């Protein structure tokens with residue numbers, strides 16, 4: 001009897017856990033795990049912690065944000081170019097089905113991000129001021145306003161930045177500044193990055209890299 005009740009409870013709990021996420025067919029989930037470990041792992045790490053600073057960590061990132069990016073990397077069926085341009089990722093996203101993208105986003109979002117530390121304390125302190133208070137004179141808002149004080153972000157729109165590689169963060173800020181990356185809703189990040197100096201980008205990236213969600 002106890003066993004039956006325990007089983008029923010387990011089934012109920014897992015049914016509830018699954019109901020909280022967009023449904024993905026079991027086959028797509030199995031597919032995604034295979035794709036993640038055989039394909040994506042080469043650059044993002046099997047568990048979504050990449051060892052190459054130019055490749056973003058995907059572990060612990062909001063699934064909704066990861067899914068949006070995968071959709072943005074894929075050119076639309078009517079031949080329009082992908083919203084987010086990157087030669088490598090445009091190629092990676094091309095063969096993925098909608099269900100595979102959903103399952104991959106969930107797979108990486110469930111992995112645990114390995115904590116990192118800021119290497120340059122002085123630079124990180126300068127970054128912290130910009131992160132928390134922005135730069136009134138230049139009209140730069142506080143990053144914390146959208147990405148959270150601890151850099152955990154806010155689903156579905158605002159990605160977590162805590163513990164992300166500094167090099168990757170700087171490269172995205174520069175891409176927003178020169179418009180190479182233009183998939184941010186209402187140009188939110190392009191407007192901000194346009195006002196930032198290289199020094200401010202380096203400082204805030206150093207600070208965010210050392211944050212823990």
Ligand code: HEC
Pocket residue numbers: 035036039040041042043044054055056058066067069070085086088089092104159171
């Ligand atoms: C050959 C290396 C490589 C492989 C393999 C690869 N990626 Fe990437 N990925 C990158 C790079 C580099 C970027 C950063 C692109 C940029 O600068 O905009 C990236 C960015 C991303 C992003 C955006 C993350 C963010 O924070 O905005 C997602 C999501 C992603 N990859 C998912 C995947 C998935 C899923 C796979 C497997 C199907 C995969 N990648 C395979 C190199 C790779």
Ligand code: HEC
Pocket residue numbers: 056068130131140141142143144145146147157158159161169170172173183184185188189192204205
């Ligand atoms: C008004 C809200 C808002 C503010 C303030 C803001 N951001 Fe963002 N940021 C966003 C949104 C939305 C995205 C996701 C864009 C997308 O959908 O691709 C983003 C994405 C990013 C990314 C890309 C992350 C990735 O994984 O590729 C970086 C880096 C970033 N922001 C840095 C900053 C920094 C640094 C500041 C402070 C100087 C800042 N943001 C302030 C809204 C904001």
